[in-house]
Amino acid sequence: MQEAWQQDIINWMREGLLQGATLSGLRRKDNELPARVVVRPILLKSGSHYQFESHFAKKVTHRNVEAERAGEQLLDVLLGDYKQALLKTAEADVQILLNKKGRAAIRRSAPTGNVNAKAEDRQHNRQKQRVLNEGEAAPFLVELGIMTPDGRVKSQKQDKYRQINRFLEMVSDVMHALPQNRTVQIVDFGCGKSYLTFALYHLLKIVHGYDVNIVGLDLKADVISFCSDLSDKLGYEGLSFQVGDIAEYEETRRADMVVTLHACDTATDAALVKAIHWGASVIMSVPCCQHELFRQVRNDTLAPILSQGLLKERFAAIATDAARGSLLEVLGYKVQMLEFVDPEHTPKNLLIRAVKGENKERSRQKWEEYKRFKNFLQVSPAMERALAEKWPEKWTE
Ligand SMILES: C[S@@+](CC[C@H](N)C(=O)[O-])C[C@H]1O[C@@H](n2cnc3c(N)ncnc32)[C@H](O)[C@@H]1O
Structure with a gap:
């Protein structure tokens, strides 16, 4: 039986309302696991997906999951390996802190994402967006010295x-x-x-x-x-x-x-x-x-x-x-x-x-x-x- 906050995540991702998420704070020290996972919406030829970007010590890997199944995937990864998640929607930023038994404390704060985004606009918006966006650190741009790790393009x-x-x-x-x-x-x-x-x-x-x-x-x-x-x-x-x-x-x-x-x-x-x-x-x-x-x-x-x-x-x-x-x-x-x-x-x-x-x-x-x-x-x-x-x-x- 899913708790309400878990069902919210599944619904947000199915409907394209989740604008981004970061899972962090590993539950146990394990070099095989990524230190954090960044999740963002992407539009592929086959429709709306979420991309899971896993940051390991020496590499970054990517996996695309259909929006329909992405919520369950996010919950599997979060509940299995991490202590916290920060999720962004147009209505609020939602921080989830999980204790050792997996019980969640939820904190909501004012949205820092795109407050005007509506689900039906998302596809259109993404098509108009640049491929690379300020604020979304692409690992290769960081390594090549074009972006800072937090996604700011260096002035020069x-x-x-x-x-x-x-x-x-x-x-x-x-x-x-x-x-x-x-x-x-x-x-x-x-x-x-x-x-x-x-x-x-x-x-x-x-x-x-x-x-x-x-x-x-x-x-x-x-x-x-x-x-x-x-x-x-x-x-x-x-x-x-x-x-x-x-x-x-x-x-x-x-x-x-x-x-x-x-x-x-x-x-x-x-x-x-x-x-x-x-x-x-x-x-x-x-x-x-x-x-x-x-x-x-x-x-x-x-x-x-x-x-x-x-x-x-x-x-x-x-x-x-x-x-x-x-x-x-x-x-x-x-x-x-x-x-x-x-x-x-x-x-x-x-x-x-x-x-x-x-x-x-x-x-x-x-x-x-x-x-x-x-x-x-x-x-x-x-x-x-x-x-x-x-x-x-x-x-x-
Ligand atoms: C001006 S740089 C352009 C680099 C990159 N393509 C870009 O546009 O940012 C030209 C590159 O072509 C390489 N190049 C020139 N003639 C070449 C050839 N015959 N075979 C392989 N590389 C060549 C040079 O070594 C140089 O790194």
């Missing part, structure tokens, strides 16, 4: 935090194109210190429950060692890092998503070419310092642009990205050029987002369009050369 890291959130919004919009019923293979080329790689894992695996295998690749052994250690520390299974060159990376035959953010010059093309050979459904690419077309472009009509070094450099960068986008369209991808927030405020802020589709008639039209463009500029982009066998002129039917 605000730009990076905004960039990460923007990137996650852009991924959220296309993640429906990823396979839903098997492990999603992802490669992040030129991952560097991997803020965005960790963020991607957080979004797909922790928030949305995708089964993922993400590999971050970079030339620099020291950053790879740092990222591998951090992934181990966070207990992020399915997130690994390797030292290597994009052009030589042959360790997979398939990738569902390829990410390449700020990889220099034609390293971006090498990454795009791999993504295409692997049949990636989603490509997210922020190119960087493009020199290739700068050296090639020739056109008398464009002399006012091409005779000025600075203008020529900017024009060549735009033309390079236009060629990349156009070739992706020839291959059936739906392409969008989006503005990516760059924390260093450089002009390298264009993100190419491509989602795989197929329409051979459109591909042929795009190929004709592309050829007019490249002939006008008298260029031969690396990506076109590397994928010579893929173009419509080679199609037999």
Whole structure:
């Protein structure tokens, strides 16, 4: 027979009224148990859930439980292992203190959560919320020095935090194109210190429950060692890092998503070419310092642009990205050029987002369009050369 406070918890969670909970104060010293469990509502493809985040000494694990069963789960964990819980609803903060016999003292105080939230608004609100929110400490952001352990974004890291959130919004919009019923293979080329790689894992695996295998690749052994250690520390299974060159990376035959953010010059093309050979459904690419077309472009009509070094450099960068986008369209991808927030405020802020589709008639039209463009500029982009066998002129039917 459940006591009234226990039934309240079950009802709050079923109806989505519980805004968050923290269970703490272990009943017995046991290194196998998490020191605390943080519970928060999340919306998955399959409906409303609660996420149980367990903080062990050396790792943090996550488990998503349907809202319908989450109340019983919370009570099992609380009554089994902990002495106290703090629960937040729109009406009140509720503190539960359990004595040795499991009898509860309940204290209610004024709400510190979202007092305006109603159950029927919750789904809508969560969709409008950022993926990462101030006040909710994401372990990887704390470890990377962006948030404090209590979830405050450090003032000098605000730009990076905004960039990460923007990137996650852009991924959220296309993640429906990823396979839903098997492990999603992802490669992040030129991952560097991997803020965005960790963020991607957080979004797909922790928030949305995708089964993922993400590999971050970079030339620099020291950053790879740092990222591998951090992934181990966070207990992020399915997130690994390797030292290597994009052009030589042959360790997979398939990738569902390829990410390449700020990889220099034609390293971006090498990454795009791999993504295409692997049949990636989603490509997210922020190119960087493009020199290739700068050296090639020739056109008398464009002399006012091409005779000025600075203008020529900017024009060549735009033309390079236009060629990349156009070739992706020839291959059936739906392409969008989006503005990516760059924390260093450089002009390298264009993100190419491509989602795989197929329409051979459109591909042929795009190929004709592309050829007019490249002939006008008298260029031969690396990506076109590397994928010579893929173009419509080679199609037999
Ligand atoms: C500017 S950093 C970007 C890091 C991260 N992707 C981001 O956007 O925050 C570029 C990274 O790409 C790596 N890189 C450049 N060329 C590469 C190549 N050919 N193979 C692997 N990594 C490469 C560099 O070592 C560097 O860490």
